[in-house]
Amino acid sequence: MTIIEQMGKNAKVAAAQLLTAGAAKNTALNAIANALEDNAQAIIDANALDIAAGQTAGLTQSLIDRLTLNTERVKAMANGMREVAALPDPVGTTISGSVLQNGLQITKVRVPLGVIGIIYEARPNVTADAAALCLKAGNAVILRGGKEAINSNKAIAVVMRNALQTVGLNPDCIQLIEDTSRQSSTELMGLSEYLDVLIPRGGAGLINAVVQNAKVPVIETGVGNCHAFVDASADLQMAVDIIFNAKTSRPSVCNALETMLVHKNIAPQALPQIYKKLKDKAVELRVCPRAFEIIGGEQDVKLATDEDFYTEFLDYILAVRVVDDLDQAIEHIAKYSSGHSEVIITQDYKNAEQFLQRVDSAAVYVNASTRFTDGGEFGMGAEIGISTQKLHARGPMGLEQLTSMKFVVRGNGQVR
């Protein structure tokens, strides 16, 4: 049995114990929060090793920044734990119930998923955040973080496992794979005997590798090639504000705007105004030939390739296309979108409703920024990611999305 198989087996034992853990899960989350703060210096020291290695390896400043932990960030992880502890426990909730004519009482009850695998990239805070949500929902978790953060992740995992033990829970509720080779991640994807679901968190490359290789159920998260369609009847100032916010308020996140479609009738007025506003943040535009005719002479305006329309830039870059009508906008989105979030900016009621009905994405908007697609904003509490698939969970995934259900049937001798 390999190390990872053994971890799967241990996780299954821990998951069985969590089925009846009840409020002990909250005790554990609060204990972990305190332990993270008490051991902040050890975690920060371990993190310094990762930062030094990252600088030697020539990581970009923005990656180094995501990697960095300090007292404040460790405190934020601890407070995240406490917030999750304070959320209502989804496990044990009765979803529905009835008594059949033969007297059988059937209730549909929320239960944990079991064992969750999470594969993620550079940010060490995910180690704590993901563990908190999985534990609260009654699941054992196997974490496989990126090599850039391995020392930080190990330090955080040790603190969490020790804290579990002090409150009498099985430390294997939270396990970290220390081997950050590609092989360890492939092995985790094949652990069908033990894993109930695998959640990759990261860029398109990671998600695709998991979808192609996993032998266990996967929930795809986080790739957001989000679109805005500026309809002919759009309020132009509203369009400018929404596009500017969706593109520039935080370009590195999955709910940021990547492509703008503009109705041909409003393009001559809209494109120059939107361009002008985006210039405040030096946004580069990659535009179709029709848009190029209108704003082609401007600085930072280039002709787009087809590939650009498929790309999640996560940067100050926006793809732009002029379309004939709503149908062409919807067709474009159906072809190029990752199914995350899309918005129509319009004053036309019929077009708004058509867009909401026909665009097949996790979140569809009228007249608002795509940046709202977020568990916190939607009132679901902390989220483990944003699902862009249609099975099990779609959109922000909170605690409820980390559970399953079962039918509980009470009888007194009924036979069929």
Added chain:
Amino acid sequence: MTIIEQMGKNAKVAAAQLLTAGAAKNTALNAIANALEDNAQAIIDANALDIAAGQTAGLTQSLIDRLTLNTERVKAMANGMREVAALPDPVGTTISGSVLQNGLQITKVRVPLGVIGIIYEARPNVTADAAALCLKAGNAVILRGGKEAINSNKAIAVVMRNALQTVGLNPDCIQLIEDTSRQSSTELMGLSEYLDVLIPRGGAGLINAVVQNAKVPVIETGVGNCHAFVDASADLQMAVDIIFNAKTSRPSVCNALETMLVHKNIAPQALPQIYKKLKDKAVELRVCPRAFEIIGGEQDVKLATDEDFYTEFLDYILAVRVVDDLDQAIEHIAKYSSGHSEVIITQDYKNAEQFLQRVDSAAVYVNASTRFTDGGEFGMGAEIGISTQKLHARGPMGLEQLTSMKFVVRGNGQVR
């Protein structure tokens, strides 16, 4: 582009049209029902080819029986269509909704999954039944039936597609793969660009092949290695009745009983009585050494192998093990069960509740036959299968389990 890729592409177009089909789906289902009856003779003639081929190939009588269509069975397919038409439409239902402080209106709305692939084995009625449920839930379906029923399936599919066309719906809402080679099924499992979910319906061999090879989300259905635990405090007559019903009322279905666990304190009384009742149906018992000490001398009682406890017999065979206590029963189920349906027969309240909480299967029972795990019995209407996985759907899968959801957000210029 291969034939199957082209079918995927066509299905995606049809699925987009179904998003706004509304009540036309019911018109289509009723038209298909009438067309099936009108063309019953052509379907029965095609079926005769399959039966002749099956007899030549030496299929067992029970397989030939499952394969056979007659006027009555075609009428049953048609009536199944009408029943599905009469069910409430799950699509468009508002699951929840709220208005945020910033004025954004968020509703969570039920939508179709999109394109569903179904891989199934010998029974031609699945072609009609599965198509009906997928269509009603707004999905395009690609059917890949077994080679034994290919002529019947083709005849049924032609009738359904023609009927779709007469009511103005895209016939590609229902497509049948006519190539029944292993290759076609592997290709369907890899159609990640077009399929939203793949549902295998069949034996453990098919399910495992799909789980190992699929690049698309899968819902595992139908493998039921179901357990009954006769606790020390069981009402013995109730135990006899439930075991007899669960094992013998229809041994070929997935909710039939396959293994009985008996508490050691009641085994000396229970085993002879249960054995005696099962003899009415000539059930063979494969028993552990401790059970063999009690009823080992009887006819049709053999020693069980470990493999027997993993086996879904689907026949008049029952594996039997004497256990020390509830914990050992729960451990046995955790190790050997497929997670379908399990029952405890007991008069002990605490043990009943422990069993319900700690046994991790789709349906857990106290004092009733496992045979009730069924969409119809549970009041969910027709079902497409019984899911034994924990993601998306668990237990009987009706119309609602063939849908997804999306967030619809209406604003008036909100930015974040």
